[in-house]
Amino acid sequence: xxxxxxxxxxxxxxxxxxxxxxxxxxxxxxxxxxxxxxxxxxxxxxxxxxxxxxxxxxxxxxxxxxxxxxxxxxxxxxxxxxxxxxxxxxxxxxxxx
Amino acid sequence: xxxxxxxxxxxxxxxxxxxxxxxxxxxxxxxxxxxxxxxxxxxxxxxxxxxxxxxxxxxxxxxxxxxxxxxxxxxxxxxxxxxxxxxxxxxxxxxxxxxxxxxxxxxxxxxxxxxxxxxxxxxxxxxxxxxxxxxxxxxxxxxxxxxxxxxxxxxxxxxxxxxxxxxxxxxxxxxxxxxxxxxxxxxxxxxxxxxxxxxxxxxxxxxxxxxxxxxxxxxxxxxxxxxxxxxxxxxxxxxxxxxxxxxxxxxxxxxxxxxxxxxxxxxxxxxxxxxxxxxxxxxxxxxxxxxxxxxxxxxxxxxxxxxxxxxxxxxxxxxxxxxxxxxxxxxxxxxxxxxxxxxxxxxxxxxxxxxxxxxxxxxxxxxxxxxxxxxxxxxxxxxxxxxxxxxxxxxxxxxxxxxxxxxxxxxxxxxxxxxxxxxxxxxxxxxxxxxxxxxxxxxxxxxxxxxxxxxxxxxxxxxxxxxxxxxxxxxxxxxxxxxxxxxxxxxxx
Numbered sequence: 231x232x233x234x235x236x237x238x239x240x241x242x243x244x245x246x247x248x249x250x251x252x253x254x255x256x257x258x259x260x261x262x263x264x265x266x267x268x269x270x271x272x273x274x275x276x277x278x279x280x281x282x283x284x285x286x287x288x289x290x291x292x293x294x295x296x297x298x299x300x301x302x303x304x305x306x307x308x309x310x311x312x313x314x315x316x317x318x319x320x321x322x323x324x325x326x327x
Numbered sequence: 328x329x330x331x332x333x334x335x336x337x338x339x340x341x342x343x344x345x346x347x348x349x350x351x352x353x354x355x356x357x358x359x360x361x362x363x364x365x366x367x368x369x370x371x372x373x374x375x376x377x378x379x380x381x382x383x384x385x386x387x388x389x390x391x392x393x394x395x396x397x398x399x400x401x402x403x404x405x406x407x408x409x410x411x412x413x414x415x416x417x418x419x420x421x422x423x424x425x426x427x428x429x430x431x432x433x434x435x436x437x438x439x440x441x442x443x444x445x446x447x448x449x450x451x452x453x454x455x456x457x458x459x460x461x462x463x464x465x466x467x468x469x470x471x472x473x474x475x476x477x478x479x480x481x482x483x484x485x486x487x488x489x490x491x492x493x494x495x496x497x498x499x500x501x502x503x504x505x506x507x508x509x510x511x512x513x514x515x516x517x518x519x520x521x522x523x524x525x526x527x528x529x530x531x532x533x534x535x536x537x538x539x540x541x542x543x544x545x546x547x548x549x550x551x552x553x554x555x556x557x558x559x560x561x562x563x564x565x566x567x568x569x570x571x572x573x574x575x576x577x578x579x580x581x582x583x584x585x586x587x588x589x590x591x592x593x594x595x596x597x598x599x600x601x602x603x604x605x606x607x608x609x610x611x612x613x614x615x616x617x618x619x620x621x622x623x624x625x626x627x628x629x630x631x632x633x634x635x636x637x638x639x640x641x642x643x644x645x646x647x648x649x650x651x652x653x654x655x656x657x658x659x660x661x662x663x664x665x666x667x668x669x670x671x672x673x674x675x676x677x678x679x680x681x682x683x684x685x686x687x688x689x690x691x692x693x694x695x696x697x698x699x700x701x702x703x704x705x706x707x708x709x710x711x712x713x714x715x716x717x718x719x720x721x722x723x724x725x726x727x728x729x730x731x732x733x734x735x736x737x738x739x740x741x742x743x744x745x746x747x748x749x750x751x752x753x754x755x756x757x758x759x760x761x762x763x764x765x766x767x768x769x770x771x772x773x774x775x776x777x778x779x780x781x782x783x784x785x786x787x788x789x790x791x792x793x794x795x796x797x798x799x800x801x802x803x804x805x806x807x808x809x810x811x812x813x814x815x816x817x818x819x820x
Contacts, residue, residue, distance in 0.1 A: 238690070245648060245693040246655075246670070247686055248678030256683075260748055261691060267749060268637050268704065274711050281709030282716055284537035284567060285765025285794070286524045291566040306430035312662030319657050322669040 232262040332357040333493035334817055337550035340496055341398050344391055351384040351391070351401030354496075355445050358403040362447065362494045365820065369492055370469050371485040373408050375448040376415055383445045390443055398553045400443030405495035407486045408449040409456050410541065411530040412436055419532050420452040420464040423680030424660040433530020434565070435499060435541050435558045442557045447495055450485030454682045455651065456506055456534045458482045459754035462745055463684045470741070471514060472818040474782035477738040480510030480754075483544070487514040490544045492820055497554050498544040503535050504639050505733075505758025507542045508770035512733035512787025515772050515816065517551045517804075518544050522794045523765035524569035527562030535646040536567070538639075538762040547814055548771060548805045552576040555797065571795050579802040583809050586620035590803075591726035594625075595632035596757050601735045608774030608786040609732045612807065616730065619806055627722060627729070631714045635760040638715065640752060641695050641708035642763070647685075648692030654680065687748060716764045723793040728803045730790055732757050737776040737784035757789065767797050769804050772813040785816075 233241075238258045242249045249257070304317065313320040332340065332354055343349040359377060366372055380403065387401030406412060409419050411429035413436070418424040432440070439446075453463035461469040461484025469484040471477040472492035479488040483500030487510035490498050500507040502520035511518025519542045526541045533539065543554035559573045592613055597606060617623045656662035656676030663675035681689070695704035722729060734754060744751045761768040773788035788807070792800045808814050 233694075241690045241694050241697070244697060245689050246652075246673050246677055247681065247689060248674035249686075250678075253686075257687065257690060260687060261694070263749055264640065264687075264691060265694075268641060271634060271637050271641075271707050271711055272703075274631075274634055274707075274714070276707065276710035276714070279710045279713050281706055282712040283709060284523070285716060286567060286569055288524075288567065288569070293563060302430045306428075310427055310430075310659035312656060312660070313664065321657055322666075322672060324669055 233258045233265065333361045335496070336547045337402055337496040337545055337553060338398070338547065340402055344401050345396060351387040351445060352381065354401065355380050355384040355403050358447055358494060365492060365494065368470060368475060369472060369488050369820070370467055371450055371489040371492065371494060372405070372448045373418060373420070373451050373466055373485070374416060376446050379415070380445050380447055387443045387445060397442055399439070399557055401445060402496050403445040403447050404439070405447050405450045405486055405489040405498040406436070407452055407483050407498065407500045409452060409501050409532045410435060410499060411532065412446070412449065415449065417449065417532070419456070420454045420466060421681065421685070422465045422661055423654045423676070426661070427659045431530065434527035434562045436530065438558050450483070450489055450498060452484055453482035454685050455532070455647070456482040456501055456503055457647070457684050457688055459505070459509060459751055460484070460739070460744065461510070462741065463682055465682055468741055471738045472820045473515060473784055474738060474778065475820070477740055477782070477784070478513065480513035480734070480738065482506040483510050486544050487511055487516060487518065490516045490546060491818060493817070496546070497550055499541060500544055501531055501539060501541050502762065503538045503643060504762050505755040507544065508733050508758050508768055508787070508789060509755060511544055511770040513738040513785065515785030515818070516544050516546055517548055517772070517814065518542065518770045519551045519555060520761065520768050521555060521559060521797060522569070522767045523762070524567050525767070525795065525797070526558050527565040527568045529562055529564040533650040535643040536650065537646060538643060548801060548808045549580055551769070552580060552801050569795070574798040576798060576801050579798040580805045582802070583806045584620055585616060585803060585806050588621040588728060588803060589726045590616055590621045590623045591627035591722055591729045592623065592625045593627045593629045593632065593722070593729055593731055595629055596731035598735055598756055601732065602737060602776060604774070604776030605732050605735060605737065605786050608776070609788055612773040612788045613730055615810060616803070616807060619810055624726065627726065629718045629722060631711065631718055632760055634711050635715055635763055636752060636756055638708045638711045638763055639755070639759040640691070641704050642712065644688040644692035645695045645705050646692070648689045648696065651685070651689055656680070684748070712763050715760055719764045719766060727799050728790050728792055730788065733770045733787035733789040737778070737786055761791055765794055766791050767794070767800050769800055771804050771808055772816070773811070774813060
C-alpha cells in the first residue's frame, strides 16, 4: 500500500491541513509504511463479529430532566477569540458571490 | 519537620499536616524551591501557578486548623496540560492552543478543589497526548530524572517527571494507549489508568473519545488510591461516565497477603525484542506474587494481542481526526489571518499550529474514515476490538489479575526514535490492549536496568483487572509494593 503525492494532498485537503512540498514527500512515505502495517488485520476472521464502538456498552444515555443551568461566562469565552467583533467571532466571507 | 519535604509520600506529607508538624505553605514553598532549582534541566512544567498555589495553601492550612481536612488537603500537585483549568492557560503542548484560557474547570479539577488541592502548575506533554516520549511537545522535551539524556515516557511526560523528581506529591495524567502507565514505568513511579468511564472526561481535551481516561501518578500505591478515590465517580456531564459505585479502596490496602488471588501471565506480552533486564525484573516480580500466596498461571494466551497495535492506530487517529476538527483558528488559540479566504486561513492555521505527529494522525484517521476505506479500516478495527475484548473477558473468568510488562524497554535516549513513527508506536505495545478493552491497569516500580553508560533506569510492572475492579487491582499492587523497596528508590538528580 503506497500513497501517492496526489492522495496525500487529497487527504490533507479533506482534513484542512496545509502542507509544504517536503511535508507531502515525508508523509507519503511514513503514512504508506503505517498503512502497510495495518494490512495484517485483513487476515483476521471477523465474520459474524459485531463491532465495538466503546467498552461500556451503554446506549442512549439521556440527561435527567431539563434543568436550566448558568451558561459559560460570555466575556470569558469571547476573550479567547482571535478576532472579536462585539459579541461575535469574526471570520472571512464563507459564501462567495 | 524532616530535613527534606520533597520526597515524602503524599500519605506521609498528609500525616505531617494533620499532626501540625508542617504546614501546607511549608510543603508548597519546598515544592517551588525544588522546581526552581531543577526544572530548567527537567522541563516538567509548561507553566507554574505560584500565586494560586500559595492562596490554596493558606486556605488549606485554615481548613486543617478547623479540623475539616481530608487526605489531599494542602498537598501540592501537578496537572497535565490536557485538563482544562479555569482562568489558567491550557495548551495540550500545542502551538494551536497557545494563549487559550479555559472558561471552566474539568470535573477532576472541581473534585480536587473540593479535596483541597494546591496546584503547582500545568505539566508538559506530547502534543494533544499523541506520543510515547514527551518529545512531541511544541514547547520542548522533558528529561527523565533518572538520566537527563533520556525520555521520561509519554504522553504524560511532565506529570511523571514531576512526581519522580520530588517536585509534586502527585499528578494527574491521561491515558489513551499507555500515556500514564508507560511514563510511570520509565520514570519509576506508580501510575493508574482507571476503567474506561470511571473518571469523568468532562474538561479533558478529547483525543480518542472511546479510549481516553484520566488517572493519577504518585510515589506509592496508597497515594494513587487516595487520588483515585477523590476523582472517581459518575458525572452526568460526560455521557460515557459509568453510573457505577466506587468501592472503598482503603479496605483493599489492609492486607499484604495474596492467598487465593488467581494471577495469569499472558505470554504474548513478552514480545520479541524485549529488553533482558525488563524480562528478568517482571519475572522476578511475578515470582514474588507467588511467594505472597498468589496462584500463578504462567501460560495464559490472549492470541489477538498481536493485532492490538494496528487496531489502536486505526481507532485512535480516526477519533482524533474528528475531535481535532474544532481547531480552526476561529474560537480560540493560534490563528493565521493573512490568507485571501477563510479556507486558506484555516489550512494555514492548522499547518503552523499542529506538529508533525498530530498531522500524521489526523491524516491517518481522515484516510481510514474516508469514503471507500471505512469498512476496510475503521469497521474492521472495531470488529477486531471485539475479539480482543472477548479474550480478556474469558481470561477474567479464570484469573483475578493479569500481570505483564508495561514497556518492552526502559527509557530510551532523547532523539533515538523520533525519525521512525512506527518504531515509536511499538513502545505502547503492552499498554494499549488495556485501553482497547476499557480495563483498569496500573504500573508500579519492580526493578532497574543498567544502561551501557551506567545509568540506572526504572522498570515497571503492569497489573490489569476486569472493568470496575480497581479494588482488586490496588490490593494486588499494594501487597507487591509493600514486599519490596523499589518504590522507595529516588533519582540522584
